[in-house]
Amino acid sequence: MPLGFSWITYDITSDLPGNWQADIRAVAAEADFRDFPCTPVLSREAGNIAHIARGRVYADRVRENLPWLYRFYRGYFLQLAREACAEHVMPALDDRYGVVLNVQRGTEMRFECHVDSNPLTGLLFCTDQPTGAGGELVFGHDPGASDVGAVERECSVIRPHAGHLVFFEGRKYPHYARPLAAESDVRLVAVMNFYTESCPESTRPPELNRHLFGSP
């Protein structure tokens, strides 16, 4: 019996700085909001979807404006990632993509359906999305799913809880974040790339960096 998709959740609410949510909200308000073109190699969007609207706070802004988050990525969160993973886990050495924020505002934004290139991903949910509010993280059970509809047909759904840190292996199962139900709603998540010895940072596709940063 092959093992299906699984993830691990740590409730770290009490370990975060007292003002962490307000801190994240303030930085996220200055995110880069626009239509992002679909990602080469990793996208699992239908052919007629060329771009998807969302917000992104880049890693350099996170490091500068949320120094506690940058430190946690390389410290406490790394320690938890190592507990969650059978292999030795390492953070990214390249500061362009270690930890970033994804931001959704209103009902038009969502996060692209894709697979990961890194072997372990950590997400710190920074907002609560109650039942019916949308914004769920959805993993398709079919590794061959090549669009949102196929992912939704059979899937695992993770509802964002502020202060929950989840780890998963996202290379096999396509995943995306659903749009929000209310125009006034916001979804904030910190996204962290981790690597292992069997899948080190050097395996990151150079076309991905060219797409995101204009250089390998």
Ligand SMILES: [Fe+2]
């Ligand atoms: Fe992902």
